[in-house]
Amino acid sequence: MIPLQALLLLLMGFVGTTVVLARDPLRQAIVNSVYGLIGVLLFVVFQAPDVALSELVVGTVAMPLVLLVAILKVRRK
Amino acid sequence: MSYLPFAVAGWLFFVGLYGVVTSRNYIHLTVCLTVMQSSTYVVLLAIGYRDKATAPIFVGISRTARTVDPVVQALTLTDIVVSVVVAALLLSLTMDMFGRAKTVDPDEVRELSS
Amino acid sequence: MSRRSRIGLFAATAPIFAALVFWGLAGLPDFGHYNHPYGKLLSRAAPVDRHTSNVVSATTFDYRGFDTLGEEFILFASAMGVALLLRDVRDVESRRPYDRVEDDAVQLLGILMVPVTVLLGLWLAAYGYITPGGGFQGGVVLAGGLVLLWAAGRYRAYRAASPIPLVELAEGVGAGGYVVVGLAALVSGAPFLQNLFGPGHFGTLLSGGSIPFLNWAAAIEVAAANVLLYNEVFEEYALSLRSRR
Helix, strand or coil, X not given: CCHHHHHHHHHHHHHHHHHHHCCCHHHHHHHHHHHHHHHHHHHHHCCCHHHXXXXXXXXXXXXXXXXXXXXXXHHHC | CCCHHHHHHHHHHHHHHHHHHCCCCHHHHHHHHHHHHHHHHHHHHHHHCECCCECCECCCCCCCCCECCHHHHHHHHHHHHHHHHHHHXXXXXXXXXXXXXXXXXXXXXXXXXX | CCHHHHHHHHHHHHHHHHHHHHHHHHCCCCCEECCCHHHHHHHHHHHHHCCXXXXXXXXXXHHCHHHHHHHHHHHHHHHHHHHHHHCCCCCCHHHCCCCECCCHHHXXXXXXXXXXXXXXXXXXXXXXXXXXXXXXXXXXHHHHHHHHHHHCCEHHHHHHHCCHHHHHHHHHHHHHHHHHHHHHHHHCXXXXXXXXXXXXXXXXXXXXXXXXXXXXXXXXXXXXXXXXXXXXXXXXXXXXXXHHC
């Protein structure tokens, strides 16, 4: 195992814990985007470019959008 | 040291499960569920990895090059795209429930109203 | 079950479950010593049999095409579920809010980036079986181009660019097209989803047999399902705008 893989795995575990511990949904949405970015780097280092593309595209376009509108809807009324 | 990917995946699964169990907000619960799903991606890719191997894309490399496993990558990439749409379904359930019960706390929504 | 009993159950059973899971994970082969014959066989066989250089796409749409069919239908059902949940209290379309971005720099960026994003999505989907990419990724980027139209432009421009009947038709065509290609193989006497056409030239767009058709069916279906999803989401946002004014 190369050191970059070990570093990214440890980082992923740490940021994943932070995602769960962030109780406010808006803060959690931002930490979730960071988590997705580390996931992209990890998938690239695991020699999986298709999976990295998938996670990048989904974490940029789809997930923040749906999360933010849900947070907005639940707060407005 | 070679147990690290599986240890991180197991840790992510149980941290996500802890988040789901102790959550006070359905949106927080949905994101914790996606953390649990991402632990399975780490396990799958860690199973398929080979030392000193490259990606299974034969552009510019010889056809007998040493590659990682393509089957787990195929399973994972469709999984990622589908998981966000399922998360959107869960969030729309949350929005609908908020419209009726005016709360997103799992403990305050006790019974189905008649 | 109440919160206290739920947490108590978790605290009691999670350590046992965790011990089992970690013990089971320790029984896997060491990280890096992958030794299954199936993956090695596919890496050798796909460039030779199907003339595709992206073995992952060949696996998704040919060797494990049946699993992808299941995933596509999960997508289809989830988009339909979101539409069912969020569509009931929507009023007529003539009262759409006139919501536009005021800042000129953001609008200029949107005008420049929307065609780039759509082209990127089309390229990812088209060359998906040659270089990294594929129908799934390209479909989401295509839907993302439409999101950019809404985010950096006008809500009405977004609505004009994505008429709902057309998007629903596209989703049905994508999901049904996949099944039709599989059934075509069945009709001609081969098993369901067998690769019918000849392999073609390695490294060009004309390779892979029926993989390009399945690839594009998946791209169209994923793009349409995502657009339907975002449409429901934007309608909810527009509804909240209207109630604010």
